[in-house]
Amino acid sequence: MRRAGGALSVGRMIELDGLTKRFGGLTAVDHLSFQVRPGVVTGFLGPNGAGKSTTMRMVLDLDIPTAGTVRINGRHYRDLDEPLKHIGALLDAKAMHGGRSAYNNLLCLAQSNRIPERRVAEVLDIVGLTAVARKKVRGFSLGMGQRLGIASALLGDPEILMFDEPVNGLDPEGIHWIRNLMKKLAAEGRTIFVSSHLMSEMALTADHLIVIGQGRLLADTSMADFIHGNSRSYVRLRSPQQERLRDMLASAGLTAVVTGNGALEVDGTTAERLGELAAEHQLVLHELSAQRASLEEAFMRMTASAVEYHAHEPRWGESYEKS
Numbered sequence: 001m002r003r004a005g006g007a008l009s010v011g012r013m014i015e016l017d018g019l020t021k022r023f024g025g026l027t028a029v030d031h032l033s034f035q036v037r038p039g040v041v042t043g044f045l046g047p048n049g050a051g052k053s054t055t056m057r058m059v060l061d062l063d064i065p066t067a068g069t070v071r072i073n074g075r076h077y078r079d080l081d082e083p084l085k086h087i088g089a090l091l092d093a094k095a096m097h098g099g100r101s102a103y104n105n106l107l108c109l110a111q112s113n114r115i116p117e118r119r120v121a122e123v124l125d126i127v128g129l130t131a132v133a134r135k136k137v138r139g140f141s142l143g144m145g146q147r148l149g150i151a152s153a154l155l156g157d158p159e160i161l162m163f164d165e166p167v168n169g170l171d172p173e174g175i176h177w178i179r180n181l182m183k184k185l186a187a188e189g190r191t192i193f194v195s196s197h198l199m200s201e202m203a204l205t206a207d208h209l210i211v212i213g214q215g216r217l218l219a220d221t222s223m224a225d226f227i228h229g230n231s232r233s234y235v236r237l238r239s240p241q242q243e244r245l246r247d248m249l250a251s252a253g254l255t256a257v258v259t260g261n262g263a264l265e266v267d268g269t270t271a272e273r274l275g276e277l278a279a280e281h282q283l284v285l286h287e288l289s290a291q292r293a294s295l296e297e298a299f300m301r302m303t304a305s306a307v308e309y310h311a312h313e314p315r316w317g318e319s320y321e322k323s
């Protein structure tokens, strides 16, 4: 990807320190401190109303913090010269001028940030909107609008990119495309901060996770550690010789739980070890599978123990069924 303007800073981090936002009596963001680092995709998770969008808006100085600070490359957003060259963002509320073409919307943004006009055609090409560049944005589908928002985020070729629900409205091909785009941008050493309701999509995209609930930090950890630390892993076995299998497990000091469909679930060992044991005892297995929790399961488990939601507030399951 080209460097626009050549005025890139070092650092490439978003740093929050005690960031807090109150709306009247409601604390939407509650003393959040974390750093978003370069070279990886960092996922930002939390149920509806957890404070993700408010946090992202404060990064861009669209909401003013009640307390605490957020810095981009060590500086406040308002102190950045030509901010689009430092941080590009796609927020839900991205306002594009409906009566203008995609090209002209981007051109206005480019001009106000002293970005050369040739970059407009480049980003339209990156997001696959070249063919509709001269069409009025008013007629764009949700997916095309998302692509245009992503184009505007990329315009200044920034080292930091922030996406709020970027796959909203995209079809499977579009989802696949943005996943690869985010991974590619991270591999270039950029800082990628992305929120999504789609757990399975997040599990495929993010390397690191920031999880919040009711405005508070619940986890700041690698994807692998998050899933490992918040889930039960076990091995599932099925055999037509279940009695003998259970005896064998018991004599090996392993406890098996029988499930409703006649399978056995065994904790504290590996599928390899169980396969070898079964072979030693000449037992027929119809299933031998290591079970690892999904991100969604890990997520529910962690939040169930970490945060008590009031009855009138959305529960995790409800939040994630939406998209």
Ligand SMILES: Nc1ncnc2c1ncn2[C@@H]1O[C@H](COP(=O)(O)OP(=O)(O)OP(=O)(O)O)[C@@H](O)[C@H]1O
Pocket: 023, 026, 028, 046, 047, 048, 049, 050, 051, 052, 053, 054, 055
């Ligand atoms: N301008 C505002 N005035 C009053 N309350 C607000 C305002 N903006 C957000 N809130 C409240 O702050 C809380 C956090 O909202 P926010 O949109 O940041 O959450 P979110 O995690 O992005 O949720 P979602 O996933 O639904 O987008 C919510 O309770 C919301 O109603």
